[in-house]
Amino acid sequence: MVLLSFDIEEFDMPFEYGKTISFEDQISISRAGTIAILDILDKYEVKATFFCTVTFAENIPDLIKRITDTGHELASHGYYHSDFKPEHLLQSKQKLEELSGKEIIGYRMARMMPVDEKEIEKAGYTYNSSINPTYLPSRYNNFGISRTYFIKDNVLQLPASVSPLFRFPLFWLSFHNLPLAMYKTLANWTYKKDNYLNIYFHPWEFTDLDDFERFGFPGYVRKNTGAKMIQRMENLIVWLKAKKKYPFGTIQQFISTIPKK
Template sequence: MKESFSVTVDLEDWYHIPSVCSSPYAVYKNVNEFFEKWHGRYDFLTEPTNRVLDILDEFNVTATFFVVADTVEHYPGLVESIVERGHELACHGLHHACKIDPETKTRLVSNQEFEQMTLLAKRILEKISGEKVVGYRAPNALIGGWMVDLLEQIGFKYDSSVSVNSLYNKTDSPLNKVSSFPYYPAKSRLEAGNDRNFIEFPWAYYQNGLKIPASGGPILRFLGAPLVLNGLIQSLKRGHTIFYFHPLDISCTRFPSIGKNRPFYWCIKGKLVENRIRHILKNLNEVKKICLRDYSGI
């Protein structure tokens, strides 16, 4: 087994998912419209995030938090508490909006729009963290090669959105030469290319004939800890890899029942998933864990 992996946390609330906001099939066209029209409780994020921070302290993990930048406005003090606990802030978009179509993978924004939104998000997070934000994860892991080129141009050093597996591909590239360890993406594509000043950190998968996504998130909720743990162990033998989850995954509170296309998305969560996260961290306790900014290639 190789020597390290990264624990990453996607900081977003229930309304950021594409069935509610900011996708071609969402109830609300964007987060701003959501806040204009929604009059119920919206904060289901603060309580589980505080528990995540305690879990990370318990296991002595310094994590990378991919933060949707508008949480700084709507959850005063929450992102600041992540910085105070010593974790890395990275960018998960301004409003968690899809940048490519989930079905066709065609772009939904221009280069200029992408640069403007992402730079604003970067600056918001840098003001909170007091240091450069160098990492990005595409909202909903929908990533295009053209986005990587622009990320590099505006000062990012890495992305962590690519999931190689036999079930789906959320990118605009075939990924034929991509595995579960870091690589330099080719210009304007997400295939493995030559050296550049930008690294892609793809996610873990478990291979047994098929390649099954095994990095965490919804897979952890629906398919359980053994698959994810075995996928992480197998991926560690290939090189540095990624484990990820959301604070919402461990929330014990029922979320508002609105949204299109994903009626069962949050049917498994809470203490059950928290125990799964603890099981994985306990079983990988002896493996070195580093935040992504500390990876030697950055």
């Protein structure tokens, strides 16, 4: 099963590059990107999982309704994107359930940072998808963690997909920078090995990020954003559906197919 997921959040990434951006712009940019994503998913009849912060959810009630009404899964991305306390695990779950009227069973930590699995279990989540099992300088050093799903502290751990053998990450940054044919080859290899693909993106990638003075993003971040990103995502979905005939689904749907041990 192909598991597309989107970390929808207040767009605070410019702060990492020494730029300031108003809260209103953070919301409006992520809102525009989320609409673009939903339009693509509707067009190709694909279901996906949206990991949402409470802060963003409170500012887009119409899109939260659209996400749940059209059969996508809503999961927690924390209360805020740039602040975390252990109590936010339960608080974000409860608030998202209040806002959506749906049970929230999944969690993903902002920026795929480590999170205490015992606290995840205590907050009542079924699964955690906060692991990028690869090595990226100054960000991840997770070669010692399983490349595929496993159970820890009674919580299903669903790492982001990386290729077999050398663990090349298939996350958003790779999708922007690799030639699309190469990305497809790695994705297909990974799917055939694991029988699923878990890849994640963000709404701001589907907006134009080329303004260096405004956002401060290096070329490898802003490459293939906006209209180019929409085109590439549509190309990938069509290829996976038509050529490979791989099914798409939410993470909740996927874990219901995992045999109980």
